[in-house]
Amino acid sequence: MERQSRFRDFFRKTPVKTEEVDYIPNLPTGRVSSSNFESSFDSLKTSLQFVKEGYHKELIPILRKLLILNSSLSLAVIDSVQLCNPGFSIDFDSDTPPEQVQLMREHIRVVTKKWGAGTPGLHGLINKLMYQLFIGGANAVEWVIKNDLSGVDFMAMLKPEDIRIAYSTTNKYTFYQKPTNVLKPLPGVLPDLIKLNPFTFQYYELINDLEEPQGIPPFVSALIDINTQTNILKNINTVADQYGLMGFLQLLLRKPSRMDGEGEKQYTDRLEALLTNAKASVISGLKSGVSTGYKGDHEFDFFSVSKESQGLSNLFDINHRMVANGLLTSPGFMGGATGGSETHINIIFTKMLSQMNNIQEVIKAIIEYGLWLELTLSGFKFKRVILEFQDSTITDALKSAQTEEINIRNSRILYADGQLSQGGYAHRVGLEKPDKKEPRVPIDPDKIVSDKVSKDKVEKDKDTSDRTSRDKTKSQPARKDQDTKKR
Numbered sequence: 001m002e003r004q005s006r007f008r009d010f011f012r013k014t015p016v017k018t019e020e021v022d023y024i025p026n027l028p029t030g031r032v033s034s035s036n037f038e039s040s041f042d043s044l045k046t047s048l049q050f051v052k053e054g055y056h057k058e059l060i061p062i063l064r065k066l067l068i069l070n071s072s073l074s075l076a077v078i079d080s081v082q083l084c085n086p087g088f089s090i091d092f093d094s095d096t097p098p099e100q101v102q103l104m105r106e107h108i109r110v111v112t113k114k115w116g117a118g119t120p121g122l123h124g125l126i127n128k129l130m131y132q133l134f135i136g137g138a139n140a141v142e143w144v145i146k147n148d149l150s151g152v153d154f155m156a157m158l159k160p161e162d163i164r165i166a167y168s169t170t171n172k173y174t175f176y177q178k179p180t181n182v183l184k185p186l187p188g189v190l191p192d193l194i195k196l197n198p199f200t201f202q203y204y205e206l207i208n209d210l211e212e213p214q215g216i217p218p219f220v221s222a223l224i225d226i227n228t229q230t231n232i233l234k235n236i237n238t239v240a241d242q243y244g245l246m247g248f249l250q251l252l253l254r255k256p257s258r259m260d261g262e263g264e265k266q267y268t269d270r271l272e273a274l275l276t277n278a279k280a281s282v283i284s285g286l287k288s289g290v291s292t293g294y295k296g297d298h299e300f301d302f303f304s305v306s307k308e309s310q311g312l313s314n315l316f317d318i319n320h321r322m323v324a325n326g327l328l329t330s331p332g333f334m335g336g337a338t339g340g341s342e343t344h345i346n347i348i349f350t351k352m353l354s355q356m357n358n359i360q361e362v363i364k365a366i367i368e369y370g371l372w373l374e375l376t377l378s379g380f381k382f383k384r385v386i387l388e389f390q391d392s393t394i395t396d397a398l399k400s401a402q403t404e405e406i407n408i409r410n411s412r413i414l415y416a417d418g419q420l421s422q423g424g425y426a427h428r429v430g431l432e433k434p435d436k437k438e439p440r441v442p443i444d445p446d447k448i449v450s451d452k453v454s455k456d457k458v459e460k461d462k463d464t465s466d467r468t469s470r471d472k473t474k475s476q477p478a479r480k481d482q483d484t485k486k487r
């Protein structure tokens with residue numbers, strides 16, 4: 001009642017755009033709407049229903065195999081992972097002493113090398129999580145705690161297609177695993193399901209517009225086009241195997257007459273031997289570039305396959321573009337024709353880099369929670385651990401630095417003008433709080449602007465001077481063989 005009273009007081013003080021209601025009378029304490037999902041069966045118990053599995057989960061194993069076999073999917077996934085994981089840094093809240101931060105970073109560097117088999121520490125674990133997110137559409141991770149509760153033993157990666165989601169009357173979703181390698185029934189709510197611990201298990205989806213957590217693999221839309229691409233390549237291989245890459249040669253021989261007393265079988269064997277010897281002779285002659293025969297007895301015809309398949313490249317290019325669209329990338333990044341300028345490619349590349357933030361945010365949530373578990377169980381004192389990804393390219397790092405410089409300069413002007421407090425200044429430039437209550441050096445907004453103008457003029461003059469020097473300098477030395485003087 002006291003909480004509702006505070007809400008009513010708040011809404012009474014807050015203007016509401018309606019003439020009939022000037023406050024919220026009573027706030028509901030539970031859910032009013034109904035969960036709108038299709039269950040796989042009526043009920044497991046009176047308090048639990050399982051969400052019906054989507055068809056896309058059956059496609060995840062296919063995508064996992066295509067990652068190895070299909071060059072287009074493999075290139076798209078590997079490029080995306082490498083762009084998403086350019087390196088990272090680990091930071092802590094500003095209240096943590098620097099000595100403690102150094103100890104925790106060293107502790108993380110050592111222990112994370114044992115969190116995954118075959119991975120070089122935290123960097124390799126992040127790679128695996130990104131691969132899982134691209135292929136399975138979701139991350140399913142369990143942080144396995146040591147028996148003595150002294151820290152994290154390792155990070156277990158569950159297959160997203162093996163996760164089952166249940167909805168209870170308490171309006172909560174719980175996660176279960178359906179193992180595929182268990183021979184005897186398991187104890188639990190269902191004989192073939194394992195209930196996962198909500199404190200050590202994490203499930204994050206990438207694409208989904210429904211309430212229930214069911215991640216959709218981002219590359220499912222490319223499967224039909226990849227199948228078409230495979231059929232095209234099979235047909236090309238068939239033509240190349242049967243007729244050669246350029247075409248095939250037809251050799252026609254005049255049939256010899258039957259000899260006196262020669263039976264049907266002897267005559268047939270002689271004809272087949274003549275054709276076999278002629279074929280071997282022509283093949284040998286084509287290798288050496290010379291082919292011989294009797295005029296009037298031999299007739300050569302060459303049939304070009306490539307001439308009849310001139311439109312195949314356009315068909316394959318259309319399919320290649322469709323595959324690239326399904327793989328959320330550009331044909332230019334997959335070795336296909338782009339038809340655009342360098343500026344067009346740069347725009348697409350910038351767009352791809354901007355989209356990587358969605359992937360990184362999911363990975364950040366998982367790794368930060370695992371690091372928090374490890375450091376907390378190990379006895380370290382801190383409030384927050386932060387994983388920050390570095391910029392993907394040097395150009396991005398330069399743009400980030402320039403953006404940060406402009407943001408700081410504008411924030412200083414706003415602070416000097418009295419529009420921002422020290423706390424607002426810190427928040428605007430991405431800090432939790434200011435280190436000092438007042439600036440260490442007095443801030444003059446006019447001086448900031450004049451310094452910026454002077455700096456820009458110096459850079460412009462330097463660029464002009466560099467261009468003049470390059471124009472005066474010959475890029476290539478004089479060639480002596482063009483000297484017309486007699487020596």
